[in-house]
Amino acid sequence: MRFSRVTIETDSLLLKNILQGNWEIPRNIRNIVEDTLTLMQYFTVNIEHTYRKGNTLADYLANYAFEVIGRQQFNTYSELPLQGRKILNLDKHSVPNLRIKNKAIR
Known part of the structure; x- marks a missing residue:
């Protein structure tokens, strides 16, 4: 689809801070977070915290x-x-x- 800008909305403040590089990645989700971070390199990404x-x-x-x-x-x-x-x-x-x-x- 050739997206160039992507917005990730999450109700997890933990995940937002991890993806922004502010917090360390917990071992139990390391693989999926690293895959996500790799994909994020190809886009202009905005990460937003949305309350539940x-x-x-x-x-x-x-x-x-x-x-x-x-x-x-x-x-x-x-x-x-x-x-x-x-x-x-x-x-x-x-x-x-x-x-x-x-x-x-x-």
């Missing part, structure tokens, strides 16, 4: 992957689970995602 609340669909799909046995792949909107389609529709219509914490009333 701003990345609801990705967070949902990551949790979904842990719950489902076997590899999952969604190629079309209709293949997404109902909750994923709801999240995508809300995002498409710029409805903000609010994370509400229940606090005990004293």
